[in-house]
Amino acid sequence: MTHPHSDFRVAFVDFFKKTGRLRDVKPEALLARWEEFVDKCERGYPNDAQDYTNELTARDSLEQAMESEELQVFPELSKLCARVEVADARFRPMLIPDVFPRMDRKLWWARGMVRYGRKRLVESLRREYGIEIDEME
Numbered sequence: 001m002t003h004p005h006s007d008f009r010v011a012f013v014d015f016f017k018k019t020g021r022l023r024d025v026k027p028e029a030l031l032a033r034w035e036e037f038v039d040k041c042e043r044g045y046p047n048d049a050q051d052y053t054n055e056l057t058a059r060d061s062l063e064q065a066m067e068s069e070e071l072q073v074f075p076e077l078s079k080l081c082a083r084v085e086v087a088d089a090r091f092r093p094m095l096i097p098d099v100f101p102r103m104d105r106k107l108w109w110a111r112g113m114v115r116y117g118r119k120r121l122v123e124s125l126r127r128e129y130g131i132e133i134d135e136m137e
Helices: 008-019 027-043 049-055 057-067 076-094 119-129
Strands: none
Touching (some): 008 027, 027 057, 049 057
């Protein structure tokens, strides 16, 4: 399959504009968003459950890109996938798996929940979902 663009970045942006994603549509911006989220989680996610869920959309979008047939023709996609895998390897051990069992199993990052977070996340998860995680100071 050939792509009308020979530039990965342009094709990536076009792909996401078609999906309706409005921000972080450049590959480096979307990847940075996921890596920064993982960093925040390692330090104890500071915001509430709604913010946490919203930030997970970066990983959802990366999955869409990695599975996209139209982006498979670009060698840059494999480099992006490798960086996503590194961030994923950091994120997976932080999760309590299957907290949201109705979610598709392939969406493991959204199906689980971090084991710990800052006070705001801990309280928000307890109040909104009845989920208990450890509080970091």
